[in-house]
Each structure stands twice: as structure tokens, then as C-alpha cells.
Amino acid sequence: MKTILFILGFLAIFQIGTTDKKPKTVYQAQPVDISVVNENGRLRVSGSSVFQIPDSFVWCGSPIQIKGKYYLFFSAWESGPEIPSFANSWMLYSKIGCAVSDSPNGNFHRLKIFLKGRKDQGDSTAWDAQVVHNPLIKKFNGKYYLYYGASKDPGSLPAGTEGAQQSKQVRTRLNQKIGVIEFNSIEDLMAGRFIRFNRPLLSPRTRVINIEIMNPSPPGTVAGPDNLIVVNPAVVFRPSDKKYLLYFKGNIYDPEWRGVLGVALSDSPAGPFVATDNFVFDFTDNQGKKVSAEDPYVWYHRKDKLFYAVLKDFTGKLTGSEPGLAMMQSVDGIKWVPAPTPLFMKKELILKDGSHLKVDRLERPQLLLNESDDPTVLFAACSIDDCNPKKDGGTFNVQIPLKKIEK
DSSP states (O other): OHHHHHHHHHHHHHHHHHTTTSOOEEEEEOOBOOEEEEETTEEEEESTTEEOOTTEEEEEEEEEEETTEEEEEEEEEEOSTTSOOHHHHHHHHOEEEEEEESBTTBOOEEEEEEEOOGGGGTOSSSTTSSEEEEEEEEEETTEEEEEEEEEOOOOOOOTTSTTTTOOHHHHHHTTOEEEEEEESOHHHHHTTOOEEOSSOSBOOSBOOOSSOOSSOOOTTOOOOTTBSOOEEEEEEEETTTTEEEEEEEEEEESSSEEEEEEEEEESSTTOOOEEEEEEESOOBOTTSOBOOEEEEEEEEETTTTEEEEEEEESSSTTTTSSSEEEEEEESSSSSEEEEEEEEEEESEEEBTTSOEEEOSEEEEEEEEEOTTSOEEEEEEEEESSOOTTOSSOOOEEEEEEEEEEEO
């Protein structure tokens, strides 16, 4: 009986220690060095907190510290009057590059574009022939792993078939998978010495959609979370069972399009990963509608013994206030609940003069963590105004310093 009471007492203390009695942690955004200029109706930005490339779109931005330097892995592609708008060009032209700085808070300058679709190497049949995007840099067991989304054009449907007139952009978008490259050092990566696998790390198990597509699933197939596409990789190591968890976004049509999030497991950071049937970050609002979210960045906090995630909340249903970045937590990395303070950041930037600048896009959040597993800088894809119709660049990665506050 004493043993049972001791165990129950321990569990009660553990529960209180990780929920009700734990201080509410807030990561407060600090001012950024950004100026905005209106050039004949076009909004342009400058400043040390901005990483951008002239005449190009910049998206994503995954950071890592290596030997006292800070490296930023980003997606980029050309812009211009002869190139489709942002919304229609990323799936045709995106490439992955690397930038470096002496500080995590900005002043990044480009090193090189080092990863392109393999069509540029003469292989138009490879699974990642057309486009590479959404980089995520991680270090496991002394090696570096760059996870990425990619796709190729699977080709047109037979003439006369419904959907035969789909554009190359649409066909490529409906064929996305996740891959990884492995390397030993930045020097090796810049010299082209890395392992690029010929097969994707993760592919959809089901292809269920309400239009004609290549290789559809048989009628009656139940769509899983990895339906049609897998994109937006996030990877974390789970200490309890030494598994690697790969989070991804898929698409469900029920009957309209809805992005969903799933998770795959592996014993190795290089895979193979096996998708589970779990829909993660899957919440319903008080009217019975599914909450729309994407782009989770996931990490494990050793002191708290919890997984945390920051992700894009389209509607404000997760943050409990307004659209922006929401913070979630989990014991096992599978079942998630809102953090005690679910609003991680509003869709705005705090400028040096103390003013608040509303932005149209603040997404694909990535974090730089300190030795205590606390976020110190947020890296996010950003656009001041609507970037979808843009053909002249104007998107960038912003670096936002964070201050930890416990209430």
C-alpha cells in the first residue's frame, strides 16, 4: 500500500509540475532593424534584420550555429515580368541556398545556391527534378541533415481525359514529396560533397482527390494524413524511445481542400520513415469546423520534458486571439494541446522606434535554440503586403530576437 501511495504521490507531483504549477512562458518579440519604402506603389524593405536577394523571391529560412558562425538555409527563385507571379512560380523554379552571418540577429549574406531540381543536371525523371524548397537543417550524431520538399512534373493525362489540360504548375504541386541530403561540414556542402538520395524520404500512401490525377488511389480508399502530397518537413528526436519524428503536411478533400498534418517515424535521421495514421495538430473549433494550421517547427525541451511546436494559425482559433503563430505542447510528440500561452507571435514586426508594422505573411517559422532549449531568435518567411500576385520579388526572411518571460 505504501508503494502504491508513493507512486500516486509522485504522479500527482509530476502532473502539477508540468501543468498547473508551471510558470506560463512567453517569448516576447524584440525590435527588428527594418525600414519600409513605398516605390511607386511597391513596398520595399531594407535593414540588417532582412535577408533578401535582388530580383528574386526569398522564402523559408532554417538557421543553425556552426563554429561561431550562423548559417541560414533558404528557398529562392527568380522574379521578373516574364516569370509567373509568386503564387505560381515557386512550384516551378524554387532552389535552396545558404547564407552566413556573425550574428543570429541579422546581417546575413548569401554564400551560394547549392541545391536545384535535378533537371538542371540533365535528369528530368528524378523524383526531385523540377523544384526543391522548404529546407530544414538539423544536426544528429555529428552529421548534418537538410530536409526539403521537392517535386517533378509527372506529365499530362491522356488527351480527352478530365484534367488533361492541367498546367505544369498544378501537376507538379500535386506530386510533392520529402527528401534529405546528408553532409559532414559546411565546407563539404559548399564544395558539393554531400549525399543526395535517389529516392524520396517520404511519399504519400494515398492519392485521393476529386479531380483526375496521375496514379490515383482505387475508389473507396480512405485518405490518410499523407494524402496526395507530403511537404513542409519538421524533424525532432524523441529521447524516450530514440525515434526520429518527421512531421509533414498533406491534403484532404472533404469535399473542399483542407491541409492536414501528420507524423512519420524512423530509427535513423536518414530514414526510412514510416507514416502513421495519426492526424496531429488536429483541432476542431466550437462550431465543429477543423482549425487550419501548417508549418510546424518542433523541438524537445529537456528540462520541461515536453515537446513544443510553433506553427502558423490561419484563423486565430489556436492562438485564441487572432491569426499569427501559435504555440503547442506535447508529452509524446503525437498528442498536442495548446501551450498555457498559445499566442506565440502576432503577424507584425516591432520596429526600432517602437512602432508595430502589420505584415501580410509571417510563416514557415524556424527557431534558433540556446543550450537550455529555449528559443532565442525566430526566423520566418515574410511579406509586407500580399505576395501572391507579385512578379518583382519583395519577399524575404526576417530574423526576430526573442526574450523569454515567465509569468
